[in-house]
Ligand SMILES: [Zn+2]
């Protein structure tokens with residue numbers, strides 16, 4: 406079968422590799438759609454601690470497809486079933502896993518990181534993924550492509566939920582890439598009265614408005630605090646989601662938040678720049694809640710899939726381009742250029 410194999414930073418090759426053979430408790434997925442994530446781009450440019458030098462790996466953790474083969478002991482899957490798979494597999498027995506936070510398991514395995522992923526014609530589904538609820542049958546009407554996008558959407562769902570957005574709240578989203586737009590959708594769905602977006606790339610500002618933002622601000626050209634003040638009658642915003650890897654944006658969030666504001670640091674910061682100037686008195690005197698989230702649990706992955714299935718959110722306009730496996734390098738280059746929203750590989 407054909408697969409895009411990562412060998413080392415800067416080196417991904419489309420190769421003929423052996424199709425995985427399954428054990429009696431495993432299954433095989435025929436991948437139909439897999440989207441490229443910022444994490445894939447970071448691995449491609451600088452590697453990952455779970456992929457030691459000398460190891461090769463098939464990347465891709467946002468995906469959906471059809472069950473191609475089922476081991477004799479697997480009762481929950483049938484051949485031809487349309488499924489999506491939450492990529493983080495917990496150990497199943499630690500405190501976090503028991504609480505349902507399998508994405509916070511300290512010994513998790515993940516497709517496209519520690520296990521071979523979906524930039525491939527077929528992908529092995531290990532028994533842990535089957536037994537621990539990582540697999541979600543696709544609801545009727547949800548396409549493979551939308552289902553692939555459910556992975557980042559579920560992470561946004563996790564982040565959005567920690568901010569407890571209430572009807573009538575004002576929300577600021579920093580960063581209008583695909584993640585920022587997904588947050589915009591979720592904020593609107595939660596009843597936000599105003600969703601403001603801050604973003605430095607002009608085309609993305611225009612897109613944010615098209616996707617329903619009430620105001621799109623370029624902080625490189627405009628005075629962001631002044632614009633926020635004007636939009637909120639000087640109160641500040643109730644919720645801020647920082648969906649950009651920017652230390653300055655995280656620091657500024659404390660200034661822009663209204664009293665009792667909730668802040669989510671959604672994007673991690675680049676290594677070496679993770680220490681910020683945190684005005685702790687802002688948190689104290691404004692009674693702010695500062696949260697961070699990473700990934701999503703199997704349960705959240707199901708909940709967000711339910712939102713897609715309801716039709717209340719349409720993620721398909723976020724798909725900017727589709728490439729066959731053979732053009733994976735081209736696809737990565739486009740995704741890294743920030744000229745596209747989501748780029749899909751359709752093996
Ligand atoms: Zn991702």
Ligand SMILES: [Zn+2]
Nearest residue numbers: 496499502510
């Ligand atoms: Zn665990």
